[in-house]
Structures are given as C-alpha cells and as structure tokens.
Amino acid sequence: MKNVTQVLSDEHQTILKVIDVVLEKCDQMEKSGEYDAGFFEKVIQFIKSYADGFHHAKEEDILFKAMLENMDHMHCNPIPVMLHEHDAGREYVKGMEEAMQSGNSKGLIENARGYCYLLQSHIEKEDNILYPMAEQALDDLQKEEVEKLYSSVNKGDFLKEDIQGLIFP
Numbered sequence: 001m002k003n004v005t006q007v008l009s010d011e012h013q014t015i016l017k018v019i020d021v022v023l024e025k026c027d028q029m030e031k032s033g034e035y036d037a038g039f040f041e042k043v044i045q046f047i048k049s050y051a052d053g054f055h056h057a058k059e060e061d062i063l064f065k066a067m068l069e070n071m072d073h074m075h076c077n078p079i080p081v082m083l084h085e086h087d088a089g090r091e092y093v094k095g096m097e098e099a100m101q102s103g104n105s106k107g108l109i110e111n112a113r114g115y116c117y118l119l120q121s122h123i124e125k126e127d128n129i130l131y132p133m134a135e136q137a138l139d140d141l142q143k144e145e146v147e148k149l150y151s152s153v154n155k156g157d158f159l160k161e162d163i164q165g166l167i168f169p
Helices: 006-032 037-068 079-102 105-137 140-150 160-167
Strands: none
Touching (some): 006 037, 006 105, 037 079, 037 105, 037 140, 079 105
C-alpha cells in the first residue's frame, strides 16, 4: 500500500530545522540586542514560499480534500483544527512582517517564537495523528491521485540553497 504522507513528514523535518535556527536566533537577539533583518527576511520568505505556499498547499488543496471525501472512514474530523492552525501561523507571519517594518525587535521575537511553537505542536499532531488517519482513510486509487496532484504544486521561488543558508548560516 502506497504511503502518501511520508513526503509531507519529510518536508516537516526541513521546516523543523529552520524553526530550531529561528528559536536560536531569537535567543541571540534577546541577549545581544542585535537585530538581523536579513535573517528574518529569509525566514519570512521561507515560510511564505516553502512552509505555506508549497507544503501547506499540498495539505490544504490535496490531502485534506481527499480525506474529507472519506469521512465515513475516519472516526473524527481533525481538519478544521489543522486549517485553523495554518491560519494562526499566517497571523504570526503577518505580525513578524509588521514588527520588522516598524523596527520592533521585541514584537518580531514574540511573533517568531509564537510561530515556531505553534508549528512544533502542529507538526507533532499531523505526523502522529492526522497522517496515520489519512493513510487508513484513503484507498490505493485515491493515494495515486493524491500523489499525482502533489507533483503539480509549485515549489515557488525558494531555492534549496536558501534553505541551507538558514539552516547553516
């Protein structure tokens, strides 16, 4: 039986690596008082292009829709919670952008940490609850269609080198 959520879990690992670096940078900023706008511009670009534009697009537009077609094979519907958390993450990103525009380093740190903590918890739920549920709910034919649709999602303009630059500055 085909596994259509492993690719999403693998993408989570990339996101979690960036989150670790962001949390470390927040700690450094608090201790040193130094403001690294370039770093956070890359972080926001990564979130918008990769985490939200690429990864969340596959979840929201493909996997979640397929799962909703199979509600009779699921014991509950966690998708509204996942969508709410995606929206909450977007609000944190908006808060990061606003803080950067106004030069509010404290607001930037608060929103960056909020985003990171939300995503750590969110990824835990998806990897351990939602994805196993999806694997059980979808049949092989549906999984083939989901996999085919994944390949149609554009990775956006965030290059692998840019991710490496965030993970290994």
